[in-house]
Amino acid sequence: MQSKPEYIDDDHTSIHKKQSVHAPVDYHPASSPPPLSSCTTTLVQRRKQRASRCLKCCIFLIFLGVAAVSVVLPQVLIGRDSPNSQQGHALDLTIVPDARLSQSFYGIDYRIQDDSSLQQVVDDVKVLSQMTTRIRVQVAANEADDADKTSLVLEAISLINTTQQPMGVMLALNDPISNTQQYEALWNLLNEHGTENVIGVSVSSSSSDVSDEQMSALIQQVQEQMASHGYPSLPVTPSTMSIQQLLVQQQTIANNSHPFFSGIRADEATDWMWQHHNHSHMQPRPVQQIGWPTGPEDQPLQDAIPSIDNQQMLLDTFVCQANARGVPYYWFEFKDHPPSSFSSRQKVTTFWGLMDEGRAPKHRHMPTCHVEPWQRTNTTTMNT
Numbered sequence: 001m002q003s004k005p006e007y008i009d010d011d012h013t014s015i016h017k018k019q020s021v022h023a024p025v026d027y028h029p030a031s032s033p034p035p036l037s038s039c040t041t042t043l044v045q046r047r048k049q050r051a052s053r054c055l056k057c058c059i060f061l062i063f064l065g066v067a068a069v070s071v072v073l074p075q076v077l078i079g080r081d082s083p084n085s086q087q088g089h090a091l092d093l094t095i096v097p098d099a100r101l102s103q104s105f106y107g108i109d110y111r112i113q114d115d116s117s118l119q120q121v122v123d124d125v126k127v128l129s130q131m132t133t134r135i136r137v138q139v140a141a142n143e144a145d146d147a148d149k150t151s152l153v154l155e156a157i158s159l160i161n162t163t164q165q166p167m168g169v170m171l172a173l174n175d176p177i178s179n180t181q182q183y184e185a186l187w188n189l190l191n192e193h194g195t196e197n198v199i200g201v202s203v204s205s206s207s208s209d210v211s212d213e214q215m216s217a218l219i220q221q222v223q224e225q226m227a228s229h230g231y232p233s234l235p236v237t238p239s240t241m242s243i244q245q246l247l248v249q250q251q252t253i254a255n256n257s258h259p260f261f262s263g264i265r266a267d268e269a270t271d272w273m274w275q276h277h278n279h280s281h282m283q284p285r286p287v288q289q290i291g292w293p294t295g296p297e298d299q300p301l302q303d304a305i306p307s308i309d310n311q312q313m314l315l316d317t318f319v320c321q322a323n324a325r326g327v328p329y330y331w332f333e334f335k336d337h338p339p340s341s342f343s344s345r346q347k348v349t350t351f352w353g354l355m356d357e358g359r360a361p362k363h364r365h366m367p368t369c370h371v372e373p374w375q376r377t378n379t380t381t382m383n384t
Helices: 013-022 036-079 118-128 146-160 180-193 212-228 243-249 266-278 308-325 344-350
Strands: 134-138 168-174 198-204 236-238 287-290 329-331
Touching: 118 146, 134 146, 146 168, 146 180, 168 180, 180 198, 198 212, 212 236, 266 287, 266 308, 287 308, 308 329
Parallel strands: 134 168, 168 198, 198 236, 287 329
Antiparallel strands: none
16 A cells, blocks of 8 residues: 655645645734834924924913013002002002082192001092092101102102193292202102103292292292202292191281181181282182191180181182182192191191091082193193
């Protein structure tokens, strides 16, 4: 019996074995890596994605930084170099309308209380802005810190003047020729704040009896000083002895322009004012201050009795007449001052305000009549 060749088998195992020996070898498994060019493309894409994410993060951080600066920077600028900064707190500049008030006063005299903050002065100015467009303040009368107080007023005015109707400040000097401290304070104020919100400078003499010729000479001296310091177009106007001076000196002067200190009745005060005003040869001469105290009623000055009713009487008769005549005046004053340690005779200095210490009106009604508002001007003549 002939035997089968060993490479022939029924189940073909030998053939398979032979074929497996001579078959070509496949060196690339099923999960072989991609070509090098494909790897390079994927790496570049991943780098671009990371760069895009980093760029978006940087843009977001820059946006947050700009937003933070826009919120913080105005507050820093408001408080920077301020005598009474708000220590980083934002100022409240919102004006809440008071229906009891009317912008019928030509101007109002404003005395700042000691240790007032910028926010407190701003709060005063917010009320004043509903009564007038002109404020009169004293410049460095005697106290060393008066200049800082006046600076607060100018700063508050600048902040409030973001509204449509601007407000101006009349800077009052008392006998600046002999009191050089006032000149230094005035130059510092004008250099720091400029003249944009300054109406002018009013000048009074410390003498209770100054002639028109003497006043003219004083005005000319102040004008020369203003020009030499770079402010030739800022108006300089004459003023009578201030109520503050009369209060300190406790004088009763027959020819002064303040009816209370002339010892007349409140119902005669307005007629007396016009008679006095018409006798002045310096026309138009502004009535720099007029007012009437509301207390204490037990401290009259001859027939002049301090009371709320008497102040109301002067308000009702003088303000609208002065507006109709076009006579400039500054009502003395905005609000009461806290009682001081003065003698009982001088406590009358506390109660000249139209408002009490808390800015609440003392009267049932205020005058309601038209008065021309103050307007900024860049010309050499200004509305004072």
